[in-house]
Amino acid sequence: MSDEIRLYSYDVFDTLLTRKVARPTGIFTLMQERLKNDPLFLDFPASLKTNFFNYRVDSEYRLRCLSRKYNFGFDVNLDSIYEDIRRTLSLTLSQTILLKDLEIAIESENIVPIKANIDKIKALVASGKKVVLISDMYLPFSVVKSFLARLDPLLNTLTLYLSSEVGFMKATKQMYKYVQDKEKVSFKEWEHVGDNKHADYNNALSLGIKAKLYNFMKLESYEERLLNSHPKSFFTQLSVGCSRNLRLANTGANSNMYDLGASLGGPLFYPFILWLLEQTKRRGITRLYFIARDGYILKKMMDMAIESKGLKIDTKYIYGSRKAWRLPALSIDNTKLYEQFVESYLRNLKNLHAGFNMIKSEFISILPKGLKKYYKGLSLKKLQDLKDFLLSNASLLARLVEVSADKRKLVIRYLREELDLSDDNFAFIDLDGAGLTQNALACLLQDFFSKPIKCFYFASTPGIFTMINTEHIYFHAFRRGDSGILLELLTRAPHGQTLGYRLKDGVCIPILENIKVNKDGLEDYIKGVLDYTHIMLENKAYKSFVSQDILESYVRFLSTDIDKKHAEILGDIKHSYMGKETSFAPKFSFYSALKYLLSQKADTENVLYSKIRSNVFIRKMLSLRSMPIRVLKKLKRSAFKT
Incomplete structure (x- = not known):
């Protein structure tokens, strides 16, 4: 047939191979970091080492402007770029060569194969088809060929048409015409695959070539925002590039959960792990105790980091919780802990009775008349009255201590059996909090x-407490009260919360809440986190760098800028805070939306997530909350009349 495909061509960069960094210019951030720290570049101009990223990007841009105006749009090459940098900074010839060689070396260190497309080429060649490679790229021909040879020997045998070699570019269509002349093939007998919509798809299609756009893995919205805010951060470039490449290679059944681990969980907690290693060294700590359940994934990440660095630090997972430690830690003579205990549970009036280990009716029976409906909400004055009542009620504290006496003995026995307290070279690790649970732990250990x-x-929360026989050391400070709950969704464990302890065969073991855990999804999520950790640790030249840029940007995404895809994934996760396990943010039904609209009470732990997950009608319905209060009250009265 006249339209039979006789030639197949493939783009190279971001089609057959990509980089470890998020954007091509990320290579220049790695170069700048090397220039600042490698003694080999000690005599280079200070302005170059500080601003290399800018000089490199500006030189290429300037040369492309000149080429479009005076050189028929021919592509630039690496030699011309570094000649421009040499003139700009008055470098010596040897310095210029050294700098250019550094770019080639770092490019070579950071190539990653895109296996799916390489396999397609191998299948085409195996079936006798003619395949060539076409790339708009400033790197030298020999360098690109060496990259291809490393990816797969077969690729190195294919004809490569490179813009830096021949001058013509796909971006101006001239490369396609050049290849047509060399290969003696008509456009309609030719199929081209590439990732650039303009150069690889639209331009090829306009000439009659059968063009196929390869949908290279896109960055998430929060990754784009992070890169736009910190384009010159090598750590950001490596982190986002790592996440993107893991998503690209992932073909698992629970891809959403794996991607969540590789793209959010891993990047958020990895800098914390590096900071912990730094702090353990500075403080002479040799034993780390990770507290359930938030410590489960953090311990796995830490174990990988310890092994990677060849350190001698012991880690252990300790079963504990607010529920298991706070009440048993109370004592008659420790009024400071009791004050913090009361203040903490007053933040959750709906479940206040549970905090005091009572059923609702029993708790109501001990309260003064004006405070019995506490669960419906209280004015600031009433709230203070309730606080004063609870703090002044000595018999209530005595009752709590009495009913928790046996539990206290078991907690202390468990801690004695599990902890090595032969010296003070140890520390506990937790995700976030105001410090009350750790204060309770310290009070228990005082025995x-x-x-x-x-x-x-990992972070402090806004309602932070003073320390009681503890030293609280925080990596970050959450500005929003809900940030900690959101991060807890990303540090889940394959078991329920610790309810208490019991003896079995003479050993004290934890009693765990019996809940359903989606272990398949959780396992995929954890694998994503650990794959990210492993790859970042492989970047040995940069693996000790601690940055909080990612943390701040991603927490903002989770708190205020969440998209529908992630609201769906995170909203379905089971979560518990001083209560039973429920879905974190279920979709609003018509009736739950109406309840929220009229009573301002929502059956969700995050209204934003639930709203985003809900259908268009529900979202429009919820927008009525922006109406004046008097109008809503009128609607409420009308609704109840009917």
């Missing part, structure tokens, strides 16, 4: 360990 204990946190 057999008198020194203050060290507690490392």
